[in-house]
Ligand SMILES: Nc1ncnc2c1ncn2[C@@H]1O[C@H](COP(=O)(O)OP(=O)(O)O)[C@@H](O)[C@H]1O
């Protein structure tokens with residue numbers, strides 16, 4: 001054998017590393033380089049090097065609005081997922097095993113269906129002539145339809161549906177790590193069910209909620225299919241804007257710059273969030 | 287009526303009988319151990335007293351009050367769990383203060399009582415620590431302080447020392463006994479460790495397959511085991527099938543072809559189970575020997591030696607205090623003697 005002991009791990013992970021480099025690092029690096037090129041309607045993409053794309057994005061309130069909307073949608077989606085997902089995970093956790101596996105299948109089942117299909121389902125429900133509006137009109141609650149398609153609200157509703165399994169899984173993992181006797185200990189000390197949930201279960205599940213939030217936030221901020229179908233041209237988010245730049249305007253360098261800015265801002269928010277969490281819980285959890 | 291009374295307690299899980307016709311009385315201030323092998327229903331019994339498990343039938347009376355309809359959180363019992371079940375996100379002080387908080391004890395009184403409880407377990411200097419930065423023994427004490435601070439009528443301990451290493455376990459045994467006596471709290475301890483049960487309690491209740499089979503002082507349980515199961519479960523013993531035969535006033539024990547003078551007994555003539563503790567067998571010379579045999583195994587344990595000696599009545603385990611001299615090695619002959627009273631006779635055919 002010519003491979004020394006130290007090189008063996010590298011050697012063994014070479015296939016995975018190659019794949020990683022070819023499929024992730026390369027396109028990302030090329031996008032990064034592309035974002036410094038320039039573009040004109042007549043000349044197309046020119047192989048120059050400058051920051052004018054970034055300057056354009058950062059000086060235009062139009063883009064600020066899109067970024068603001070994207071992060072607001074991602075933030076609200078994350079908050080709703082946390083508020084719904086935590087009790088849902090806890091209820092699942094406390095179920096009898098037979099029921100639990102069945103309900104878990106129902107919760108996680110949607111992950112097996114394409115996001116596009118699920119989002120189209122939401123479009124059928126939320127449209128002006130959709131199931132919800134028709135129903136509300138039939139029972140006489142409304143006369144003109146409530147607008148839900150092509151609104152941020154509609155996007156949030158559908159994103160919550162797509163993202164909540166990730167939150168439940170993360171909280172689930174945290175619940176499984178906690179000692180079930182702590183709940184009984186609290187009960188023996190006089191705590192009622194609500195107090196036990198708020199004071200004993202919730203704080204111990206918090207690391208799960210926080211890591212779930214990281215996943216949900218980053219996936220929501222870069223989600224494409226859901227905002228594309230439910231927001232269309234009218235409610236643009238960053239990912240749909242990038243798509244438009246690439247495929248409609250054909251201004252690839254500008255699209256690349258926006259994409260890089262999205263990547264950097266999501267990463268920054270995640271790292272800051274993680275730091276905050278680590279500091280807050282450093283004494284308590286590994 | 288006793289302070290705590292368990293009356294005809296039963297617990298069934300479908301086909302599994304976890305606890306069966308269990309009766310036990312505990313006086314105020316008493317320290318009682320529930321001793322039995324794993325799976326015999328100790329935890330289930332404790333959980334029923336605590337209120338976490340509903341008995342299938344039977345009654346639990348505490349201080350004259352029927353606990354049947356009282357939910358766990360209203361029973362006011364102090365419980366120490368096997369895993370300690372400390373709240374990992376709270377400091378030691380917050381852990382200990384939790385029960386007082388639930389009772390709406392005012393903050394300044396709470397602080398005083400928490401600090402008293404931490405004094406009791408010698409942890410006053412670690413109030414700000416989080417549990418995960420503490421050793422097993424320290425966590426154990428926090429759990430104890432948290433259970434005692436609410437001044438419970440009854441303290442329940444489920445294998446509280448089983449997660450500690452051997453040396454710490456011995457220290458904590460003494461510590462636990464001191465704390466229990468200082469707090470003067472009625473205590474029920476569950477354990478599978480016979481030395482723990484004997485070291486700590488005023489009374490030992492031995493359980494087997496969901497049933498209570500003997501309750502007595504530690505000394506009496508050890509010296510007068512009611513069944514051969516107890517004699518083997520508590521300490522080491524030589525258990526031999528024998529035949530009892532009376533000749534006028536004289537009582538003989540016959541094992542194989544060997545006839546030995548037997549102890550006083552009420553048992554009728556016939557097959558019996560003989561139990562002889564290894565520490566009751568003495569080494570002596572050939573003339574005074576009850577039996578002699580060759581050493582087939584020898585183990586040195588620091589403060590004592592253990593021999594297995596091949597005698598005419600079978601292989602006997604013999605314990606000899608370490609007197610600082612060289613003892614017989616394997617293959618050498620040992621002369622054994624014991625007093626007839628050292629032998630305990632139990633009816634044979636008893637479940638073992
Ligand atoms: N929740 C349960 N469901 C079914 N069987 C149980 C349950 N809890 C305990 N048992 C059974 O009851 C018996 C006694 O258990 P336990 O009280 O935990 O024993 P111990 O504490 O003495 O080791 C065991 O046979 C156990 O399998």
Ligand SMILES: [Mg+2]
Pocket residue numbers: 328329330
């Ligand atoms: Mg147990």
